[in-house]
Amino acid sequence: MNYFNLLRIAKNALMRNKFRAFLTMLGIIIGVASVIAMLGIGQGSKKSIQDQVASMGSNMVFIMPGSQQRGGVMMGNSSSQSLKLADLDAIKQQCVNVSAVSPEVRTSGQVVFGNENWPTSIYGSNTEYLDIKKFGIESGRMFTDREITSLAKVCLIGKTIIEKILPKGMDPIGQTIRFKNIPMKVIGVLKEKGENSFGQDQDDLLIAPYTTVQRRFLAIDYIQGIFTSAISESKADAAIEEIQAVMRKQHKISKPEDDDFRVMSQSELIKTFTSVSDILTTLLGAIAGISLLVGGIGIMNIMYVSVTERTREIGLRMSIGGKGRDILMQFLIESTLLSVVGGVVGILFGYLISAVVGSMMGWPVVIMTQSVVVSFFVCSAIGIFFGWYPAKKASNLNPIDALRYE
């Protein structure tokens, strides 16, 4: 039997039942598209978290006060006051893998300008903070060391606050705003950073000298965090170890389990957050697997339901001279065509869904090769097998038995 004839026969048979062909393809399309889209969405969200966290400074290492456990007893609040400026100086002097260090103190409150007000946070730091946290200055300037020493009432302002409380078109530089009733002079505008992947607006903040925030707003002398830059991303782990050693010496701690601080690098943070989205991806993957199963069962159903009709067709074809292998080839071509076309359409749909969701969420579109390959092959295999198997059985019958099949 020549292949051109077979192709024509298969094509005619498909055209004869477009709806069945469509339903079969639909099963494959749903199976393939859902796997690709689900995993694409999961991976996209993970990638976006990674990108975001990295944009906060991928060689950043920071120290937070940590719960202090002594003999299994939580020491409560005292630990949150464990970080001192002396620790900062020690790190600066003793850690060779650290290039920049800044304290951080923060508080939240209302910022007021004229009749407008807006709830926000103020962050106190030294002059190195912007570099460590990858902030940029759009206009104006950073505060100086002198202003730090003098507890100057100056601040840098984020774009969101400008939008919320300043009249349109007004130059923020030189304006005096009030934060928690204390007048603060705006000396610089921060470059827009946008939302991070947790939906947090990174432009909704004020940055001021840490001394100002410590004394004028909080009346404390400890600091709430220390932010540092490792000299390079690859030295982040070394920096962590150095910092831990220095901090233990400073705090006179001999055993790591007695630490009253926590040192973390940005890359660890990335791991923490991506582990969350890994769970999400696994979950979506499970849903995708179920869709694949449902799609597969759909394909089987359609193929199975049409067995009776098709067995008679096979009987007829055999009775007018079709050989077993001609008929098998016809069915194989039919189901392969359906599976391949369905699979390709499914891939396109999967990509489209990932892209749409990605653009709505601001995620990059990540299409995993494995998800494409696996879903395509699973669906095609199901489609081809269930197209072929009944045909195989039918073509082994006597023509008359196939003709009379019910």
Added chain:
Amino acid sequence: MNKAIIEVINLKKYFEVGDMVVQALKGVNLKIMKGEFVAIMGASGSGKSTMLNILGCLDKPTAGEYKLDGISVADLSRNQLAELRNEKLGFVFQSYNLLTRTSALENVELPLFYNDRIKSKERKERAIAALESVGLADRMHHMPNQLSGGQQQRVAIARSLVNDPVVILADEATGNLDTKTSYEIMELFQRLNSDKGKTIVFVTHEADIARLTSRNIIFRDGWVIKEQIVEDRLIASEMLKSLPVGEHEV
């Protein structure tokens, strides 16, 4: 005219249904000559269809010998049987068995698709010629559901003709049709037999249809009980004329 197209010797066909064995054919001997128009008759369940299916190589006998055009069918493989059906046999079913949603022309072309020697141009020409010979050239692009039962059966007959078979086998080909349409189909068969010299084996249980053929073979309980030449053979075209006017419309 004295060449045997079909020769059946002591042919048996048993069906196993559960523990029971149905003896559909118990030892049939038959000889059908080239150019004959034979009717196989008999009561329901007497084995007519079973016999015809075996003659058409759609089913295998349990025992006995069957020679078609000099070839001993028992020795053939499944593929060789398929070729035999494709090149030497034409089968007409009671229920037409056309492919749905497929034009008359394509239905008729179908057997030729399975013959590699026939190119697409010839395939089409032969299909059109076959449809012309059954008087349906103007309906060749119609789908089966757009045709009457009689017209569908004509398409099926055209399909059985298209490969120029040595024998046409028809199982109650008029069984689903009214009297007038039955005579029209029989007229067609008579013409194929007399003008084109086709050998035709025709299963029926209607005596008046059997009288349109040249010889009757009567089955009972899986045996051939009687064979007789039709003495006063009727002509279908004349029968059509003698049908009471208006009967068809009722």
